[in-house]
Amino acid sequence: MASRAVLDTTVGFHIARAGVVADAAFDLHIGKPHDLRRVDYSLLMLVAASERLAPKDLVQLLSLSAPKLSMVLDRMQELGFIDRAPNPLDRRSVQVTLTAQGAKLARSLEPVARRMEQGLKKRLSAADHAELIRLLRKLADGPPVKART
Amino acid sequence: MASRAVLDTTVGFHIARAGVVADAAFDLHIGKPHDLRRVDYSLLMLVAASERLAPKDLVQLLSLSAPKLSMVLDRMQELGFIDRAPNPLDRRSVQVTLTAQGAKLARSLEPVARRMEQGLKKRLSAADHAELIRLLRKLADGPPVKART
DNA sequence: TATTGTTATACTCTATAACTATA
Protein backbone atom coordinates (compact mmCIF):
# COMPACT_ATOMS: atom_id res chain seq x y z
CA MET A 1 0.00 0.00 0.00
CA ALA A 2 1.33 3.34 -1.07
CA SER A 3 1.64 6.22 1.35
CA ARG A 4 -0.96 8.86 1.94
CA ALA A 5 1.83 11.37 2.45
CA VAL A 6 0.65 13.65 -0.34
CA LEU A 7 -2.97 13.97 0.70
CA ASP A 8 -2.00 14.11 4.37
CA THR A 9 0.06 17.23 3.74
CA THR A 10 -2.50 18.92 1.52
CA VAL A 11 -4.10 21.78 3.43
CA GLY A 12 -7.16 21.91 1.17
CA PHE A 13 -8.05 18.30 1.89
CA HIS A 14 -7.98 18.92 5.64
CA ILE A 15 -9.92 22.17 5.33
CA ALA A 16 -12.66 20.24 3.56
CA ARG A 17 -12.69 17.54 6.25
CA ALA A 18 -12.76 20.06 9.10
CA GLY A 19 -15.50 21.92 7.25
CA VAL A 20 -17.74 18.89 7.58
CA VAL A 21 -17.46 19.11 11.37
CA ALA A 22 -17.89 22.87 11.46
CA ASP A 23 -20.94 22.59 9.21
CA ALA A 24 -22.47 19.92 11.44
CA ALA A 25 -21.97 22.18 14.47
CA PHE A 26 -23.57 25.06 12.60
CA ASP A 27 -26.58 23.00 11.54
CA LEU A 28 -27.03 21.71 15.08
CA HIS A 29 -26.84 25.03 16.90
CA ILE A 30 -27.96 27.62 14.36
CA GLY A 31 -29.07 26.20 11.00
CA LYS A 32 -31.80 23.81 12.11
CA PRO A 33 -33.14 25.69 15.17
CA HIS A 34 -33.32 29.05 13.39
CA ASP A 35 -33.83 27.84 9.81
CA LEU A 36 -30.80 29.77 8.58
CA ARG A 37 -28.17 28.81 6.06
CA ARG A 38 -24.52 29.54 6.64
CA VAL A 39 -24.60 32.41 4.20
CA ASP A 40 -27.71 33.91 5.85
CA TYR A 41 -26.02 33.82 9.23
CA SER A 42 -22.75 35.30 8.01
CA LEU A 43 -24.54 38.07 6.15
CA LEU A 44 -26.66 38.89 9.19
CA MET A 45 -23.64 39.14 11.47
CA LEU A 46 -21.62 41.17 8.98
CA VAL A 47 -24.39 43.73 8.51
CA ALA A 48 -24.92 43.81 12.28
CA ALA A 49 -21.24 44.62 12.73
CA SER A 50 -21.10 47.33 10.08
CA GLU A 51 -24.53 48.95 10.38
CA ARG A 52 -24.78 49.33 6.60
CA LEU A 53 -23.03 47.61 3.73
CA ALA A 54 -23.36 47.69 -0.05
CA PRO A 55 -23.98 44.44 -1.96
CA LYS A 56 -20.55 44.98 -3.50
CA ASP A 57 -18.96 44.79 -0.03
CA LEU A 58 -20.93 41.68 0.86
CA VAL A 59 -19.91 39.96 -2.38
CA GLN A 60 -16.30 40.50 -1.33
CA LEU A 61 -16.74 39.57 2.34
CA LEU A 62 -18.76 36.43 1.62
CA SER A 63 -16.94 35.35 -1.58
CA LEU A 64 -20.26 35.12 -3.40
CA SER A 65 -21.17 35.94 -6.98
CA ALA A 66 -23.25 39.09 -7.33
CA PRO A 67 -26.27 37.13 -8.62
CA LYS A 68 -26.16 34.71 -5.69
CA LEU A 69 -25.95 37.60 -3.24
CA SER A 70 -29.01 39.21 -4.84
CA MET A 71 -30.94 36.02 -4.19
CA VAL A 72 -29.76 35.80 -0.60
CA LEU A 73 -30.73 39.44 -0.04
CA ASP A 74 -34.14 38.76 -1.59
CA ARG A 75 -34.75 35.92 0.86
CA MET A 76 -33.50 37.81 3.89
CA GLN A 77 -35.65 40.78 2.91
CA GLU A 78 -38.74 38.61 2.47
CA LEU A 79 -38.07 37.14 5.91
CA GLY A 80 -38.01 40.69 7.27
CA PHE A 81 -34.41 40.66 8.51
CA ILE A 82 -32.89 43.27 6.19
CA ASP A 83 -33.86 46.37 4.23
CA ARG A 84 -32.48 47.68 0.96
CA ALA A 85 -32.41 51.40 0.26
CA PRO A 86 -30.72 53.39 -2.50
CA ASN A 87 -27.58 55.22 -1.47
CA PRO A 88 -28.42 58.96 -1.75
CA LEU A 89 -24.79 59.74 -2.69
CA ASP A 90 -24.79 57.30 -5.63
CA ARG A 91 -28.15 56.02 -6.62
CA ARG A 92 -26.69 53.05 -8.46
CA SER A 93 -25.61 51.68 -5.12
CA VAL A 94 -27.70 50.05 -2.42
CA GLN A 95 -27.43 50.23 1.35
CA VAL A 96 -28.22 47.03 3.20
CA THR A 97 -29.31 47.48 6.80
CA LEU A 98 -30.87 45.27 9.45
CA THR A 99 -34.51 45.68 10.36
CA ALA A 100 -35.40 45.78 14.06
CA GLN A 101 -36.30 42.12 13.71
CA GLY A 102 -32.98 41.36 12.04
CA ALA A 103 -31.05 43.20 14.75
CA LYS A 104 -32.95 41.27 17.40
CA LEU A 105 -32.14 37.98 15.68
CA ALA A 106 -28.46 38.91 15.40
CA ARG A 107 -28.30 39.72 19.10
CA SER A 108 -30.06 36.49 20.03
CA LEU A 109 -27.59 34.49 17.95
CA GLU A 110 -24.51 35.80 19.76
CA PRO A 111 -24.82 33.48 22.77
CA VAL A 112 -25.83 30.65 20.45
CA ALA A 113 -22.66 31.14 18.44
CA ARG A 114 -20.61 31.11 21.63
CA ARG A 115 -22.23 27.82 22.65
CA MET A 116 -21.41 26.43 19.22
CA GLU A 117 -17.73 27.29 19.66
CA GLN A 118 -17.83 25.91 23.19
CA GLY A 119 -19.07 22.64 21.72
CA LEU A 120 -15.94 22.49 19.57
CA LYS A 121 -13.85 22.65 22.73
CA LYS A 122 -14.44 18.91 23.03
CA ARG A 123 -12.14 18.69 20.04
CA LEU A 124 -9.95 21.76 20.40
CA SER A 125 -8.63 23.39 23.55
CA ALA A 126 -9.17 27.13 23.90
CA ALA A 127 -5.56 27.67 22.85
CA ASP A 128 -5.94 25.38 19.84
CA HIS A 129 -9.15 27.15 18.88
CA ALA A 130 -7.49 30.56 18.90
CA GLU A 131 -4.41 29.28 17.07
CA LEU A 132 -6.52 27.58 14.41
CA ILE A 133 -8.36 30.82 13.72
CA ARG A 134 -5.08 32.73 13.59
CA LEU A 135 -3.68 30.34 10.97
CA LEU A 136 -6.88 30.23 8.93
CA ARG A 137 -6.91 34.04 8.82
CA LYS A 138 -3.28 34.08 7.76
CA LEU A 139 -4.08 31.71 4.91
CA ALA A 140 -7.24 33.58 3.90
CA ASP A 141 -5.77 37.07 4.05
CA GLY A 142 -2.34 36.48 2.56
CA PRO A 143 -1.21 37.63 -0.89
CA PRO A 144 -3.23 36.43 -3.92
CA VAL A 145 -2.75 32.85 -5.03
CA LYS A 146 -1.87 33.39 -8.67
CA ALA A 147 -0.31 36.59 -9.95
CA ARG A 148 3.02 34.92 -10.78
CA THR A 149 4.64 38.14 -12.02
CA MET B 1 -20.61 50.11 14.57
CA ALA B 2 -21.06 46.90 16.51
CA SER B 3 -18.18 44.49 16.97
CA ARG B 4 -17.42 41.58 14.74
CA ALA B 5 -16.27 39.62 17.79
CA VAL B 6 -18.75 36.82 17.25
CA LEU B 7 -17.97 36.09 13.62
CA ASP B 8 -14.27 36.65 14.21
CA THR B 9 -14.20 33.83 16.77
CA THR B 10 -16.33 31.44 14.71
CA VAL B 11 -14.12 28.69 13.35
CA GLY B 12 -16.58 27.72 10.61
CA PHE B 13 -16.52 31.23 9.13
CA HIS B 14 -12.74 31.18 8.90
CA ILE B 15 -12.68 27.66 7.49
CA ALA B 16 -14.97 28.85 4.69
CA ARG B 17 -12.74 31.87 4.00
CA ALA B 18 -9.55 29.80 3.97
CA GLY B 19 -11.31 27.28 1.75
CA VAL B 20 -11.66 29.94 -0.93
CA VAL B 21 -7.86 30.31 -1.03
CA ALA B 22 -7.21 26.58 -0.93
CA ASP B 23 -9.74 26.03 -3.71
CA ALA B 24 -8.09 28.72 -5.84
CA ALA B 25 -4.71 27.04 -5.34
CA PHE B 26 -6.23 23.69 -6.31
CA ASP B 27 -7.84 25.08 -9.45
CA LEU B 28 -4.62 26.78 -10.46
CA HIS B 29 -2.27 23.82 -9.98
CA ILE B 30 -4.46 20.75 -10.45
CA GLY B 31 -8.07 21.47 -11.38
CA LYS B 32 -7.61 23.54 -14.53
CA PRO B 33 -4.40 21.93 -15.90
CA HIS B 34 -5.64 18.35 -15.39
CA ASP B 35 -9.40 18.92 -15.70
CA LEU B 36 -10.04 17.36 -12.30
CA ARG B 37 -12.46 18.35 -9.58
CA ARG B 38 -11.45 18.31 -5.97
CA VAL B 39 -13.42 15.13 -5.35
CA ASP B 40 -11.81 13.41 -8.35
CA TYR B 41 -8.35 14.26 -7.08
CA SER B 42 -9.03 13.16 -3.50
CA LEU B 43 -10.58 9.89 -4.66
CA LEU B 44 -7.64 9.21 -6.96
CA MET B 45 -5.11 9.78 -4.20
CA LEU B 46 -7.06 7.75 -1.64
CA VAL B 47 -7.35 4.75 -3.94
CA ALA B 48 -3.68 5.12 -4.87
CA ALA B 49 -2.78 4.99 -1.18
CA SER B 50 -4.96 1.98 -0.35
CA GLU B 51 -4.71 -0.09 -3.54
CA ARG B 52 -8.38 -1.05 -3.30
CA LEU B 53 -11.34 0.52 -1.50
CA ALA B 54 -15.07 -0.16 -1.40
CA PRO B 55 -17.50 2.64 -2.26
CA LYS B 56 -18.65 2.45 1.34
CA ASP B 57 -15.13 3.38 2.48
CA LEU B 58 -14.92 6.22 -0.01
CA VAL B 59 -18.27 7.59 1.10
CA GLN B 60 -16.85 7.81 4.61
CA LEU B 61 -13.42 9.16 3.64
CA LEU B 62 -14.80 11.80 1.29
CA SER B 63 -17.95 12.69 3.25
CA LEU B 64 -20.08 12.12 0.17
CA SER B 65 -23.54 10.68 -0.23
CA ALA B 66 -23.58 7.21 -1.76
CA PRO B 67 -25.43 8.44 -4.88
CA LYS B 68 -22.92 11.24 -5.45
CA LEU B 69 -20.03 8.80 -5.09
CA SER B 70 -21.62 6.52 -7.69
CA MET B 71 -21.66 9.41 -10.12
CA VAL B 72 -18.04 10.32 -9.38
CA LEU B 73 -17.00 6.69 -9.87
CA ASP B 74 -18.93 6.59 -13.15
CA ARG B 75 -17.03 9.60 -14.43
CA MET B 76 -13.63 8.39 -13.25
CA GLN B 77 -14.32 5.00 -14.83
CA GLU B 78 -15.36 6.57 -18.15
CA LEU B 79 -12.15 8.59 -18.08
CA GLY B 80 -10.24 5.33 -17.65
CA PHE B 81 -8.71 6.12 -14.25
CA ILE B 82 -10.45 3.48 -12.10
CA ASP B 83 -11.96 0.03 -12.38
CA ARG B 84 -14.86 -1.48 -10.47
CA ALA B 85 -14.98 -5.22 -9.76
CA PRO B 86 -17.24 -7.25 -7.51
CA ASN B 87 -15.67 -8.37 -4.25
CA PRO B 88 -15.45 -12.19 -4.46
CA LEU B 89 -15.91 -12.49 -0.69
CA ASP B 90 -19.15 -10.50 -0.69
CA ARG B 91 -20.65 -9.95 -4.07
CA ARG B 92 -22.79 -7.06 -2.86
CA SER B 93 -19.61 -5.09 -2.42
CA VAL B 94 -17.40 -3.50 -5.05
CA GLN B 95 -13.65 -3.10 -5.17
CA VAL B 96 -12.40 0.15 -6.64
CA THR B 97 -8.87 0.05 -8.04
CA LEU B 98 -6.76 2.33 -10.19
CA THR B 99 -6.09 1.45 -13.81
CA ALA B 100 -2.51 1.75 -15.07
CA GLN B 101 -3.52 5.12 -16.46
CA GLY B 102 -5.01 6.16 -13.11
CA ALA B 103 -1.87 5.07 -11.25
CA LYS B 104 0.26 7.04 -13.69
CA LEU B 105 -1.87 10.14 -13.19
CA ALA B 106 -1.69 9.77 -9.40
CA ARG B 107 2.10 9.55 -9.52
CA SER B 108 2.36 12.53 -11.82
CA LEU B 109 0.19 14.61 -9.46
CA GLU B 110 2.46 14.10 -6.45
CA PRO B 111 5.02 16.74 -7.41
CA VAL B 112 2.21 19.00 -8.58
CA ALA B 113 0.58 18.75 -5.15
CA ARG B 114 3.87 19.56 -3.49
CA ARG B 115 4.22 22.64 -5.67
CA MET B 116 0.69 23.65 -4.70
CA GLU B 117 1.58 23.47 -1.01
CA GLN B 118 4.81 25.32 -1.68
CA GLY B 119 2.72 28.09 -3.20
CA LEU B 120 0.85 28.42 0.08
CA LYS B 121 4.16 29.05 1.83
CA LYS B 122 3.82 32.65 0.65
CA ARG B 123 1.04 32.81 3.20
CA LEU B 124 2.04 30.23 5.79
CA SER B 125 5.53 29.31 6.98
CA ALA B 126 6.43 25.61 6.94
CA ALA B 127 5.80 25.50 10.70
CA ASP B 128 2.43 27.26 10.29
CA HIS B 129 1.50 24.87 7.51
CA ALA B 130 2.21 21.81 9.64
CA GLU B 131 0.47 23.29 12.67
CA LEU B 132 -2.60 24.22 10.64
CA ILE B 133 -2.92 20.67 9.36
CA ARG B 134 -2.47 19.29 12.88
CA LEU B 135 -5.30 21.48 14.21
CA LEU B 136 -7.60 20.78 11.27
CA ARG B 137 -7.10 17.04 11.79
CA LYS B 138 -7.83 17.42 15.47
CA LEU B 139 -11.07 19.21 14.66
CA ALA B 140 -12.04 16.74 11.94
CA ASP B 141 -11.21 13.58 13.88
CA GLY B 142 -12.49 14.47 17.33
CA PRO B 143 -15.60 13.04 18.99
CA PRO B 144 -18.94 13.46 17.15
CA VAL B 145 -20.56 16.88 17.22
CA LYS B 146 -23.99 15.97 18.45
CA ALA B 147 -24.60 12.96 20.69
CA ARG B 148 -25.43 15.08 23.75
CA THR B 149 -26.07 12.04 26.01
C1' DT C 1 -34.74 -8.66 7.04
C1' DA C 2 -30.39 -5.95 6.50
C1' DT C 3 -26.66 -4.26 3.63
C1' DT C 4 -24.28 -2.57 -0.64
C1' DG C 5 -24.60 -0.04 -4.34
C1' DT C 6 -27.17 2.20 -8.17
C1' DT C 7 -30.88 4.89 -10.36
C1' DA C 8 -34.39 8.54 -10.24
C1' DT C 9 -35.96 12.92 -8.77
C1' DA C 10 -36.15 17.30 -7.04
C1' DC C 11 -33.82 21.10 -4.94
C1' DT C 12 -29.99 24.11 -4.22
C1' DC C 13 -25.75 26.21 -5.56
C1' DT C 14 -22.72 28.22 -8.98
C1' DA C 15 -21.19 30.63 -13.11
C1' DT C 16 -22.15 33.31 -17.14
C1' DA C 17 -24.31 36.49 -19.76
C1' DA C 18 -27.81 39.89 -20.59
C1' DC C 19 -30.27 43.67 -18.89
C1' DT C 20 -31.57 48.23 -16.13
C1' DA C 21 -30.33 52.38 -13.86
C1' DT C 22 -27.28 55.50 -12.75
C1' DA C 23 -22.77 57.89 -13.20
Added chain:
DNA sequence: TATAGTTATAGAGTATAACAATA
Protein backbone atom coordinates in the same frame (compact mmCIF):
# COMPACT_ATOMS: atom_id res chain seq x y z
C1' DT D 1 -18.39 54.27 -21.64
C1' DA D 2 -18.14 52.28 -16.97
C1' DT D 3 -20.21 50.72 -12.65
C1' DA D 4 -23.84 48.67 -9.28
C1' DG D 5 -27.15 45.67 -9.05
C1' DT D 6 -30.67 42.46 -10.78
C1' DT D 7 -32.72 38.90 -13.75
C1' DA D 8 -32.36 34.79 -16.69
C1' DT D 9 -30.42 30.53 -17.84
C1' DA D 10 -27.87 26.47 -17.79
C1' DG D 11 -24.69 23.36 -15.44
C1' DA D 12 -22.99 21.12 -11.27
C1' DG D 13 -23.61 19.71 -6.55
C1' DT D 14 -26.63 17.67 -2.85
C1' DA D 15 -30.24 15.07 -0.53
C1' DT D 16 -33.95 11.80 -0.48
C1' DA D 17 -36.28 7.99 -1.72
C1' DA D 18 -36.95 3.93 -4.48
C1' DC D 19 -34.82 0.01 -6.41
C1' DA D 20 -31.77 -4.40 -7.46
C1' DA D 21 -28.67 -7.71 -5.90
C1' DT D 22 -26.69 -10.20 -2.32
C1' DA D 23 -26.17 -11.69 2.42
